[in-house]
Amino acid sequence: MDRKLKLRKVLVLALLRRRNRFRQQQQAAEFYTRRRNKRRWWVRPAWKRRNQEGQFNTLYHTLRNEDREMFFRYTCMSPERFDHLLTLVREDIQPRYCKFRKGVSAEEKLLVTLRYLATGDSQHSQSFNFQLGRSTVSKIIRDTCGSIWNRLGATYLKFPSCLEEWSQIASEYEETWNFPHVIGALDGKHVRLECPKFGGSMYYNYKNFHSTVLMAMCDAQYKFTYVDIGHYGKDNDASIFSQSDLYDMLENNRLPLPEMAPVGGVDTPYYILGDEIFALKTWLMKPYSRRGLTTEQQVFNYRLSRSRRTIENAFGILSARWRIFHRPIKADLTLVELIIKATTCLHNYLLSTENTKYVPSGFVDSFNNDGMRPGDWRSLVQDDAQPALHAPPRIATRNYSYDAKEQRDHLCRYINSTEGSVGWQATHVASCGQVDANLE
Known part of the structure; x- marks a missing residue:
């Protein structure tokens, strides 16, 4: 019995020592936490005169x-x-x-x-x-x-939700940019970040810096009508767009677009404009591949690329006015998304309420018989060592349906016809020998 009693006492003492040691560790942790979180002052002395x-x-x-x-x-x-x-x-x-x-x-x-x-x-x-x-x-x-x-x-930054709004956008594109049935121009840009916490390589892009992608569509007046924010920098435009709500609505015919209307005597659907990286669809027109182009195809590419200047100018105005995009943004990803959302809203807000000050004469690209005159926003953006917003890699996609090919060929014929042509297009393409490099 004495031996069992001694063992029991030893065990009790060991448990008491262990409990006391655990309490001491807890108290030390609480002390250092209070010490770390304790503010030296509510307002710094230097800020008291703010x-x-x-x-x-x-x-x-x-x-x-x-x-x-x-x-x-x-x-x-x-x-x-x-x-x-x-x-x-x-x-x-x-x-x-x-x-x-x-x-x-x-x-x-x-x-x-x-x-x-x-x-x-x-x-x-x-x-x-x-x-x-x-x-x-x-x-x-x-x-x-x-x-x-x-x-x-x-x-x-309201997404068009009715037939009248889409028709208005198409009318403005045809009146301003001489291209029929266009409901928007689509493109994506890399927004530079400092390396996100736990981001790994997901935000590391082909230009060797960390970024998130802003995918946007705009109307003929450089206003964003759709934005998709927060995709990984490693992704390209085509894969991002294929995962978007806009792609799903267009692919499944769930947008209240106007009915097909004649263009050059042939009923033609309404569509958006993209570049080579996107897949050719009946609802997305893009330029012909650059190899072995006929004169008519060069003219079509020039006219289409000229109309797509709206989205390039929209991004240019955004980055020229809001210089937060001119250097890597140091913030967590949630705040980065809020910054992009806020600036795109402010861009549309100021275009709608004081356009002449926000975008004065000569601020955006303009065209005449001699070609393109670069907008003043370009000099503001190019002052930096690197562009403010970077274009994702351009890898041409060659998958398309027969209907999409026929529609593009018909638009090409219309653009080169007496009804659809404009006086300066043939002269410009002939003088350049090819589409302007600035338009690609």
Whole structure:
């Protein structure tokens, strides 16, 4: 009995020591956690004068009251447009009441976000400019970009949902770009990122940098009508498009498009314009392969590529105005998607409300009898060592149906006919010997 009692005492003491050691480890972990999370100060001493020295209370009000031109360069919009945008998002970003301290106003939050998007400077830079904590700036940008997407997306980035809207787009393309039955131009661009956490090689693209892909379609006025955001940088345009809702709706005839109408005496469906990487469909027209082209096919390629300048110009305006795209975005993937959504919404919003300031004369590519005059946005984008938005790899797809081939051949004949031709097309192609390199 004595031996059993001694063994029992030894076991109890061992268990007590183990429990005490575990409690000591827990207490140490809690102590270091409290120590790590404890803030040294609520507001840094250097930021306590932000009401007198921060940009919101100095430069912003000076430009707003005294220099409208510089205010537009500062925020990419006029004071009246800034105020209107503020009324749309104020409810979402208004600070909650606190009797101990005054929160950051909705007006300042909107300004911080616009400066971040318009300059491409880091969140640390905005922290110094506005004398706010870096974590505060990060939360402001996330909340405001989300609000811009929620408030503007349904109105200014609305996907056409009825026959009248599609017919209007097709009429504008035919009137402005001389190409019949076009309901949009489609393309994709790489948006540069810093290496995402746990991203591995999925976001590493053929240009040897990390990116996510923005797939978009636009109308004849450079407004985005459809965006698909967040695909892996390693994917190409064709595979991304084949997984999209737009592809599914077009392939299964679930869009309320106008009925087929005569083009050159033959009933022709409505379609979107793409480049060589996409598969030729009755609802997607693309250029002929570049080898062994006849003069008529060269003319068709030139006219089609000329009409596709809308999507290239749309991306160009976007990257020229919102310089966040001019360097790798340092943010988590959720915030990157919100940034892209917010900028595409702002692009459409400003095109709709103050087009002459947002896209002044000469800002986009224009055409005359001598060919293409590059838009001013190109010089703004090409100032950097690398393009702001990168094109995915162009690998031509040669799979198509007989109906799609016949439709393209018919459009080619129509473009070269007396009814469908324009005076400058043959002269231009003959003078160049081939389609302009800038149009490919």
